Amino acid sequence: MEPVRFGLVGYGFGGRYFHAPLLAAAPECALLGVVTTSPERRELIGREHPGAATFDSLEALAAAGAEAVSISTPAGTHTELTDRALDLGLAVVCDKPFALDAAAARASVERAERLGLLLAPYQNRRVDSDFRTVRALVEEGRLGTVTRFESRFERFTPDPGPVPAGGGTLLDFGSHLVDQALVLLGPVTSVYAEWRVRESGLDDDVFVALTHASGARSHLAGSWSEGAPGLRFRVTGTAGSYVVDGPMDVQESMLLAGGTPATLGEAWGAEPEERWGRLRRGDDGEVVPTLRGRWDTFYPAFARAVRGEGPLPVTARDAVVTATVLDAARRSATEGVVVRL
CATH class of the missing domain: 3.30.360.10 (Dihydrodipicolinate Reductase; domain 2)
Structure with a gap:
């Protein structure tokens, strides 16, 4: 299948070690770039993923042709970034905690369902x-x-x-x-x-x-x-x-x-x-x-779901139950x- 063009938001510990390497290693995914405004992290990305671009915002990432995004930022930003990505038409993987409480988790899930977009918690x-x-x-x-x-x-x-x-x-x-x-x-x-x-x-x-x-x-x-x-x-x-x-x-x-x-x-x-x-x-x-x-199976499964070729590795409703x-x-x-x- 054609690889899904993926973006990553955040290049702290989680983004750098738990998401970027697994996205880059998955043939089903093409790591388009990373959203970060930190000069130090941009330099790291250039060394560690020389084919990936860096972006100042989710909007710039979406404009560059991303189809999906993984969010790996501080917990308090997860809901806002998930909802913004969905409004931009992107499929979303959100790291844990998916949201700070069940009400926020439920609202994001309902937003994704209303927009017809895929959303999954990163339960690796x-x-x-x-x-x-x-x-x-x-x-x-x-x-x-x-x-x-x-x-x-x-x-x-x-x-x-x-x-x-x-x-x-x-x-x-x-x-x-x-x-x-x-x-x-x-x-x-x-x-x-x-x-x-x-x-x-x-x-x-x-x-x-x-x-x-x-x-x-x-x-x-x-x-x-x-x-x-x-x-x-x-x-x-x-x-x-x-x-x-x-x-x-x-x-x-x-x-x-x-x-x-x-x-x-x-x-x-x-x-x-x-x-x-x-x-x-x-x-x-x-x-x-x-x-x-088998953490290496999560992103390939999510990409296949984006292409309509399989189920999500974890459903968004599961995140509501956990929350x-x-x-x-x-x-x-x-x-x-x-x-x-």
């Missing part, structure tokens, strides 16, 4: 290596009926420095943690949450407990200041538990080291054996080979109540 963590393995074990019935899903995004950065408006661990890590729980276990009926408010005024050390309509429970934790990160996953079922005790999915470190799906080929997303999880039944256990991480749960978690942590949905 659905195709993390370890989460793909969790889903495969559940689908194969090797855990029996899942009763509890424990998931953690914990890192040790005691002084993260200034954080853009709209940040905070609940929205940052929680956007992925909640989305994974919903994908695995379905709709939520109640939410309980706790957090610690840091000196900056932003939340951290977040714990969210979800009760799903199926009766299963999710226990989710996120922190930027955890000196001893816990298990990445412990998924408990009636036939056993799957445990992953190790660092986050390897794709992030590959991108930070300069690797891409184009340069690494079949090695992309492959976890070394020492990081594989175990299927446990009391004292008995077996190592389970971890499936490859609804995060709103409930914010209320629960603030008021000390269990919120029913």
